[in-house]
Amino acid sequence: xxxxxxxxAPSAKPRxxxxxxxxHDEVRGGYILLAPERVVRADxxxxxxxxxxxxxxxxxxxxxxxxxxxxxxxxxxxxxxxxLLVDLFTKRMIxx
Amino acid sequence: MSELERVGPRPPxxxxxxxxxxxRCPLGCPYCSNPLSLDxxxxxxxxxxxxxxxxxxxxxxxxxxxxxGGEPAARRDLVDLVAHCASLGLYSNLITSGxxxxxxLVKQLDKAGLDHVQLSIQxxxxxxxxxxxxxxxxxxxxxxxANWVVASGMPLTVNAVIHRANxxxxxxxxxxxxxxxxxxxxxxxxxxxxxxLKNRAALMPSREEADAAWNEVEALRKKIDxxxxxxxxxxxxxxxxxxxCMGGWGRQTLNVxxxxxxxxxxxxxxxxxxxFWNVGDxxxxxxxxxxxxxxxxxxxxxxxxxxxxxxxxEIDFGGCRCQALALVGDARATDPACHLSPHHGIMAEIAHRxxxxxxxxxxxxxxxxxxxxx
Numbered sequence: 356x357x358x359x360x361x362x363x364a365p366s367a368k369p370r371x372x373x374x375x376x377x378x379h380d381e382v383r384g385g386y387i388l389l390a391p392e393r394v395v396r397a398d399x400x401x402x403x404x405x406x407x408x409x410x411x412x413x414x415x416x417x418x419x420x421x422x423x424x425x426x427x428x429x430x431x432x433x434x435x436x437x438x439l440l441v442d443l444f445t446k447r448m449i450x451x
Numbered sequence: 452m453s454e455l456e457r458v459g460p461r462p463p464x465x466x467x468x469x470x471x472x473x474x475r476c477p478l479g480c481p482y483c484s485n486p487l488s489l490d491x492x493x494x495x496x497x498x499x500x501x502x503x504x505x506x507x508x509x510x511x512x513x514x515x516x517x518x519x520g521g522e523p524a525a526r527r528d529l530v531d532l533v534a535h536c537a538s539l540g541l542y543s544n545l546i547t548s549g550x551x552x553x554x555x556l557v558k559q560l561d562k563a564g565l566d567h568v569q570l571s572i573q574x575x576x577x578x579x580x581x582x583x584x585x586x587x588x589x590x591x592x593x594x595x596x597a598n599w600v601v602a603s604g605m606p607l608t609v610n611a612v613i614h615r616a617n618x619x620x621x622x623x624x625x626x627x628x629x630x631x632x633x634x635x636x637x638x639x640x641x642x643x644x645x646x647x648l649k650n651r652a653a654l655m656p657s658r659e660e661a662d663a664a665w666n667e668v669e670a671l672r673k674k675i676d677x678x679x680x681x682x683x684x685x686x687x688x689x690x691x692x693x694x695x696c697m698g699g700w701g702r703q704t705l706n707v708x709x710x711x712x713x714x715x716x717x718x719x720x721x722x723x724x725x726x727f728w729n730v731g732d733x734x735x736x737x738x739x740x741x742x743x744x745x746x747x748x749x750x751x752x753x754x755x756x757x758x759x760x761x762x763x764x765e766i767d768f769g770g771c772r773c774q775a776l777a778l779v780g781d782a783r784a785t786d787p788a789c790h791l792s793p794h795h796g797i798m799a800e801i802a803h804r805x806x807x808x809x810x811x812x813x814x815x816x817x818x819x820x821x822x823x824x825x
Contacts, residue, residue, distance in 0.1 A: 372634075374567045374606035378540060382464050382512035389542040391567040391606050391635050392682065394466050394514055445677050447606075447634045 363414050363437050363444075367451040370410030375448045377405050390448050404436055408449060414440070462749060464512030465739055467704040469519055469717070470501065472529070474709050476522040477550045479585030479816030480573065481650040482612050482641045484717050485521065489819045490709040498528040500730065502535050504707055507735035509539040513705075519546040521709070530559045537564030544569060546610075549596035550589050557596070561603040568600045569608040569637075574617040575627040583616055585816040594631070601632035608635040613664055613686075614654040615812065621664035622671050629679050638668050639684035644718040644773055646817045653812045655805035661686045688802040692763065693770025693786035700748035700772060705739060713738045715745055718773040722747075722782045748772050748782075755783055757791040 363369075371377065375390045377397060386402045388395040397405060403424070407417045418433045425432065443449040474489040496504075505516065516536050523529055524547055536543040544567045545560065560568075572593055574580035580590040600607045609628035613621050621638055628636035640661060643651050656664070665685065672681050687694065697704055697716045706714040711730040714720060720727065726743040739745060747753070751764050758769040769775075770786020778787050778797060785792040 372606065373604045374634075376542065376566070378514070378542075380512075380514070382510075387514060389514060389566070391544070391569075391608055391680075392637075447677075447680050 363440055363451070365413060365415035367414045368410050368412065369408040369414060369417075369440055369444075369449050369451050371405065371408055372448060372450045377402065388448070390446075393446075393448075400435065401439055404439055408440075410450075462701060462740060462745075463703075465508075465703060465705050466513065467515045467517060468504075468508045468513045469517045469704060469706040470504070470532075471519055471521065471706060471708050471717070472501070472523045472526045472532070473521040474819070475525040476520055476548060476817070477525075477586055478522070478548050478589060479814075479818055480571075480583060480612075480646070481585075481814035481816055482614055482647040482654055483817040484642065484645045484647065485817065486645050486718070486720055487649060489521075489817075491819065495526075495709045496711050496730075498531060500711065501528070501532055504711075504730055504735060505532070505535050505539060505541060507730075509541050511736040511739060513541065515542040515544060517544045517546055522548050522551055524551040524556060530556070530563050533560055533565045534563040542566045547571070547596070548584075548589070549593040550586065552592075552596045552599075554595075554599045557599040557603055557605075561605055565605060567606050567608065569610050570597055570600070571610045571612070572624065572627065573612075575620050575623045579616060583814075585814070597631040597633070606634045607632060608637060609633040610637045610639070612639050612641055613656070613661075614641045615656045615660070615806065616654075618656040618660045618664045622667040625668060625671050625675075625679070625681065629675065633679060635680040635682065637682045637684070639682075640664075640686035642684070642687060643777075644721075646815070648777060649815050651801075652805040653814050655688070655802055656686075657806040657808075658689050658799075658802060660806075661689050687771075687774065687788045688798045690788045690798075691790045693767050693774075693788040695767045696771035696774075696786075699765075699768040701739070701745040702749070702768070705735070705745075707735075713742065713745075715748075716773065719744065721773055722776050753783065755785070757789075758785050761791065 378387050378389055380387045386397040388397045403421060407420060418436055421432050422429050440449055473495055474485055475492060533543050543565050545565055546569045549570050570593060573583040577590040581587050597607060609631060611624040625636050641647050641654050668683055701715050706717050712727045714727060725747055728738045728742040754769055758764050770788055772782045775784040775786050776782040779794045787794040787798050
C-alpha cells in the first residue's frame with residue numbers, strides 16, 4: 356500500500372477519504388483541510404489539487420488540468436502534485 | 452483616541468470546541484480527566500442551548516467540534532447535535548467509550564454526517580481492560596463498536612491511555628488498533644489531572660517502563676509507516692520540556708462544560724480565583740474575547756522568568772497552568788515539567804515515589820457522588 360502511494364501511477368484516482376474535507380474558512384479566509392484531529396491551512400496550489408481529487412480524475416488528468424490552468428513546466432507541476440499527494444496518502448487523508 | 456480602542460490585540464479565532472455534553476459515563480476509568488466534582492444530569496443544558504452554542508462557535512471561527520463527556524452517547528440528542536454540526540459545516544468528532552453505543556446509533560450518526568469517531572480502549576487484554584474501566588463487558592462492546600464504525604466507512608481513531616497496568620502493552624495496543632481497522636491511534640501517557648491526579652500513586656509507571664513503552668511505539672511507527680497514523684503523547688513527569696498545553700491558553704480551543712461553563716481547558720476550574728463565564732449569560736464570542744478566565748494566561752505578558760525571556764515561550768507557552776498549580780502551588784509558575792523550572796526535581800521525585808513497586812494499586816474509580824444527588 357505504501358509503495359503504491361510512493362509511486363502514484365498516472366492512472367491512480369486519488370480521492371479525499373471519508374472524514375477529510377476541504378473547507379472554505381469564512382472567518383479567516385482561504386481554505387482549510389479538515390481531518391481526524393487535524394486542521395491544516397491549504398495554500399492555493401494545494402486547493403487546486405485537492406478540489407480535483409474526486410476519485411474520478413486520474414493523477415495524469417489532474418496534472419494535465421493544472422498544466423493548462425497554470426501554464427507551468429509539466430515536470431515541475433507533476434512533481435509538486437506527487438509530493439503533496441504522497442504526503443497526504445501517508446497521513447491517511449487520501450485514498451487511491 | 453477612540454474609547455473603543457482595545458488594550459491588546461484581539462485574540463486569534465478559536466479552532467476547536469470541546470463540547471462536554473454530559474459527565475454521565477458507565478465507565479469508571481481512574482485516569483479520567485473530568486473534574487472530581489461531576490455535573491449531575493438535572494443540571495445539563497438542553498438541546499436548544501447546545502444548538503445555539505454550535506451556531507455561535509461556527510460564527511466565531513471554530514472548525515472542529517469534539518463531542519465528548521462523560522459518555523456523549525448518554526445524551527438522547529446526540530444524533531441531532533451531529534446533524535446540526537453537519538448543517539453548519541462544522542467538522543464533528545465523537546469521543547466515546549463505546550459503551551451505550553448501538554449498531555443502530557452508529558448508522559444514525561453516519562447518516563447525520565459525523566466526520567470521525569474516537570474510541571477509547573483501556574488495554575488489549577480483556578480482563579485487564581475491564582478492570583481498568585471498572586465495567587465488565589466493556590472490552591467486548593468496544594470491539595463491536597469499532598467494527599460497526601469501520602463498516603460504516605467513518606474514520607476510526609483508537610485512543611489508548613498508558614499507565615502502570617498496561618504500560619508493557621503499548622505496542623500491542625497499536626497493533627490492536629490496526630487490527631480493528633483504525634485509521635489513527637492515539638497513545639497517550641496519562642496526564643495527571645482530575646481523577647488521574649487523585650489516582651496518581653496507582654497509575655504511575657516507573658521511568659524505565661515509560662521509556663520502554665515510548666521506544667516500543669516509536670519503533671513500531673517506523674515499521675508500519677502508512678498503515679495507521681500514530682499520535683504519541685509523552686509522559687509529563689519524565690519530560691525535559693513541557694507540553695504546549697492546549698496549544699496555548701485561550702489560543703486555539705474552548706471547552707464547554709455540561710452546565711454551560713466555558714473553560715480554557717478541562718482542568719482550569721482547579722485554579723483558584725479565575726472567573727469563568729457561562730453561555731447562559733454571554734455569547735461564546737464574548738466569552739472567548741473578554742472573559743477573565745480566558746485572558747488570565749493569554750499571550751506571554753503574564754509570564755514570569757524563566758519563561759518570559761525563553762526562546763520557547765511561544766512554542767510551549769510555559770506549559771500547563773493547572774500542573775504548575777497542582778505541583779508548585781502557583782498557576783503562574785513555569786510548568787515544573789520544564790528543566791528550567793527551579794522545581795523541576797519534584798517531577799522525578801513524585802514519579803519515583805508514586806511508581807515504587809510496593810505501592811498499593813487500588814483505584815478510586817470515577818463515580819458521581821450519589822448522596823448529594825440534586
